[in-house]
Amino acid sequence: MGLSVTISAADARDAEHILKLQYLCYQSEAELYGDWSIEPLTQSLDALRAELAEGHGLVARLGDEVVASVRARLDEDGTVRIAKLIVHPRMRRHGLGGRLLDGIERHFAAAGAEATTSAKRFQLFTGHRSEGNLRLYRSKGYEQVATRELGPKLTLVTLEKAA
Template sequence: MGMSVTIEPATERDVEQILKLQYLCYQSEAELYGDYGIEPLTQTLDELRAELAESCVLVARLGDEVVGSVRGTVEADGTAPIGRLIVHPRMQRHGLGGRLLVAVERRLAAERSAARYRLSTGQRSAANQRLYRRLGYAPVSVEQISRHLSLVTMEKPVAVPRPERTVAA
C-alpha cells in the first residue's frame, strides 16, 4: 500500500528539509540561466526561519519527508506574492505543484484577505509558465534582471465564491 501526499502548514522542524529541497530544485533554474548565485541557492536557515514566522509556508509531505513547498504573503493592497513553489524531481509531473499552489491561494484568501495572486518565473522556464497559465494566471509584465535573466510576472484575481442557488420545491 502506497502513502499519500498531504499538504499542511510548515513547522520549525521542516526548515532544514525545505532548504535542502529548495537547493535541489533550483539547480535546474541556475543551470538554465547560468547563475548559481540566485537567492534560492544562497538563502540561509535563519532567513528561512524568519520567512516561516512571517509568511504562509506550506509543505507537501510523503510520510515524514518534505517533497514540496510553497510560500506566500499578503501586502497591504491585497496583493499576495507567491513564491518558492518547489516539488522534488521524483514527484514532479503528478499534479503536486498545482495542488500546492491552489492550497496556498486558498489559505491566503481565507486567512489573510488576498485580493489577487502574483508570482514570477524566469522567461525561459516554460514548464512553470504552462502550470501558472493552466491555473488561471496571466502575464502582466516582464522585467530584465540581467543579460541572461528576464522575470515574467503573472497575476490572477481571487475567485469570488458564487452564492449557493436554492431550488424551490
C-alpha cells in the same frame, strides 16, 4: 504498499528540510540560466525561517519526507506574493505543484475574512525560460502582467490573477 502525499502548514521545524529541497530543486533553474548565485541557492536557514514566520507556507509530505513546498505573504495592498513553489524532481508532473498553489490560494482567501487586509490578487514570478512553471501558472489562471530584465540571460516574468 503505497504512501499518499499529504499537504499541511509548514512551520519552523520544517525549515531545514525545505531549505535542502529548495537547494535541490533550484539546481535546474541555475543551470538553465547559467547562474548559481540565485537567491534560492544562497538563502540562509534563518532567512527561510523568517519567511515562514512572516507569511504562510505549505509542505507536501510523502510519509515523513518533505517532497514539495510553497510559501507566500500578504502585502498591505492586498497582494499575496507567492514564492518558491518547489517539487522534488522525482515527484514532478504528478500535480503536486498545482495542489500546493491551490492550497496557498485557499489559505489566503479564507484568511481574508479574519484579517485587516484581504487578498485582492495573487502574484508570482518565474524566469522567461522556465516553460514548465509558466505552463502551470497559466493553467491555474495566472496572466502575465510584467517582465523585468535582470541581465542578458534572465528576464523575470510576473504573473497575476484576481483573488
